[in-house]
Amino acid sequence: MDREHHETSYHQPVMLEEVIDLFRPVPPGWIVDATHGGGGHTRALLAALPEINVLGVDRDPDAAAQVRVDPRLRFIQGNFGALQSLLSQALPERQAQHDISGFLFDLGVSSHQLDVPERGFSYHRKGPLDMRMGPDAAVAARDVVNGYGVDDLARIFRRFGEERFARRIAAAIVAQRPIGDTATLATVVAEAVPAAARRRRHPARRVFQALRIEVNQELQAVEAALDVALESVCVGGRIVVMAYHSLEDRIVKRRFAAALEGCTCPPEIAVCVCGKVAQFKKVTRKPIRPSEGEIEENPRARSAVLRAVERISI
Ligand SMILES: C[S@@+](CC[C@H](N)C(=O)[O-])C[C@H]1O[C@@H](n2cnc3c(N)ncnc32)[C@H](O)[C@@H]1O
Structure with a gap:
């Protein structure tokens, strides 16, 4: 082919x-x-x-x-x-x-969605907290990150990201709000997890996956x-x-x-x-x-x- x-x-x-x-x-x-x-x-x-x-x-x-x-x-x-x-x-x-x-x-x-910083999907690129795949999504990542309570954030990180440190990360996000962009969010997440968890893959990977799944249902x-x-x-x-x-x-x-x-x-x-x-x-x-x-x-x-x-x- x-x-x-x-x-x-x-x-x-x-x-x-x-x-x-x-x-x-x-x-x-x-x-x-x-x-x-x-x-x-x-x-x-x-x-x-x-x-x-x-x-x-x-x-x-x-x-x-x-x-x-x-x-x-x-x-x-x-x-x-x-x-x-x-x-x-x-x-x-x-x-x-x-x-x-x-x-x-x-x-x-x-x-394309991952590589264009303006779409806000990537923890490697600084961009707005958007992550909507299309205009039909009811909320953007900024609404979730800056609007959900600790319990709801922890729930989506656990359920959609299978994230071990869901509650610690959720609490750190709530303490540092408002969070304006992907790079700041990635830093907040990285600082919230134990040093050992930062070694293998990017510590924000699971949180970004969870947010994307929530935003786009x-x-x-x-x-x-x-x-x-x-x-x-x-x-x-x-x-x-x-x-x-x-x-x-x-x-x-x-x-x-x-x-x-x-x-x-x-x-x-x-x-x-x-x-x-x-x-x-x-x-x-x-x-x-x-x-x-x-x-x-x-x-x-x-x-x-x-x-x-x-x-x-x-
Ligand atoms: C992995 S890419 C597909 C790539 C494609 N097979 C190609 O060869 O270029 C996934 C695509 O599915 C779209 N998508 C994901 N969820 C969707 C949904 N619920 N409804 C419609 N499109 C969706 C995304 O916008 C994205 O463009």
């Missing part, structure tokens, strides 16, 4: 060949790239699969500005937490419920979107999800496990009485991770975990 063609300075698509290969067997029709970003996966899908059209979705207006004109591509700006409504708006000609050939979710933030959006994708994909169609941290991956794993479940009768019953038939099958026995070569070339791919399922009946 001509990787160069699909990479941009906006974002380098992760596990590009693996993703395309997973979609090769799906029936002709629409694949929804729910996280269009710089469009790397979309362009590769369009190039490799001539009978596929792509609906790109992204909540970020900067991603919307990246969309390249292609007669087989539609794009809609919006939050995939409201995927059903986005599908109705962008594909009004749909006749059936289970008719989408595939869904791709490449979760998390794009390199990321986990709720993933849960809602997976339900719509599982409802809407056609027989033979596939759902491919790449997660970049364990909170997201856990949601994907649980939701897929429920979809894969068939007969729930106890093993001693010879003939099924529950009537449940599995509607999905796993496409890969184990989750797929990027190769060492890819991680070397693109270190941001390191934490990616890919899971995929295929609908086998309705």
Whole structure:
């Protein structure tokens, strides 16, 4: 595959060949790239699969500005937490419920969002405390950092950052408010944790992840979107999800496990009485991770975990 063609300075698509290969067997029709970003996966899908059209979705207006004109591509700006409504708006000609050939979710933030200091996502770059992926987010990071009480801050750092020193960090933030920018926040966090915790990775990493998840209500959006994708994909169609941290991956794993479940009768019953038939099958026995070569070339791919399922009946 001509990787160069699909990479941009906006974002380098992760596990590009693996993703395309997973979609090769799906029936002709629409694949929804729910996280269009710089469009790397979309362009590769369009190039490799001539009978596929792509609906790109992204909540970020900067991603919307990246969309390249292609007669087989539609794009809609919006939050995939409201995927059903986005599908109705962008594909009004749909006749059936289970008719989408595939869904791709490449979760998390794009390199563009991380690299532009004004977006406020990075603890390495001084910028405003924003972190909104799109204008639909109700609050910005500054509202959370300067407005939430100690208990709520500690709760989100613990829950969304799995941060051991959540309460100490929350108390330090409240004591030093107002906090005006990302660099100041990163310093406050670094000074709040014990010296030993500063050695391995940046001490603000988990706090920034937690704030981003809270601001964008990321986990709720993933849960809602997976339900719509599982409802809407056609027989033979596939759902491919790449997660970049364990909170997201856990949601994907649980939701897929429920979809894969068939007969729930106890093993001693010879003939099924529950009537449940599995509607999905796993496409890969184990989750797929990027190769060492890819991680070397693109270190941001390191934490990616890919899971995929295929609908086998309705
Ligand atoms: C990792 S990037 C995707 C990169 C893309 N696959 C590419 O090849 O360039 C994730 C993208 O998903 C978008 N995104 C994250 N959560 C979203 C949501 N709930 N609704 C819509 N877009 C979302 C982000 O704005 C970001 O552009």
